[in-house]
Amino acid sequence: MAPAVRALRGATTVDVDTPDHIEERVVALLDTLIERNGVDHEDLISILFTATEDVVSTFPATAARKSGLGDVPLICARELSIEGGTPMCIRVMVHLTTERTRDELHHVYLEGARGLRDDLPD
Known part of the structure; x- marks a missing residue:
């Protein structure tokens, strides 16, 4: 199969x-996404982060830059402020x-974000 453009989703909470705690959680999320999906650095096109309005001490992208990205x-970007939404949440x-099909990709939800997409396979 020829390589295609795909997207991986994930989230974590702090x-x-x-800044140190956000960096720790963002790096863990990215490392897990990359490891579980066998992603090579050169395969990465771009990464979009959102954070809830209660995450203000640093940009999640700063952690990604520090980890070699x-x-x-x-x-x-700012995540929508929805009643009942998961607080202190960073999404990616x-x-x-990748040559993987959509159903071969593994999205990753860690910490308090695990229940956000319980419809996805592990």
Whole structure:
């Protein structure tokens, strides 16, 4: 199968809004997404992060840059403020090229974000 452009989704939560804790959780999320899906660095196209309005101490993209993804286009945006939504939540959409089909990709939800997409296979 020829490589196609696909997207991986994931999310995590933070316990405290500090740059160090956000970096720890964002790096864990990205590392897990990349490892579980066998993604090579050169396959990455771009990464979009969103954060809920209670995450204000640093940009999630800053953590990605520090973990070696500085050459990948990164952007952050504010997550919608929805009643009953998951607080202190950082979401990610990773655009990549891959030979995997959509049903072979593994989306990753960690910490307090595990229940966001319980319809997805592990």
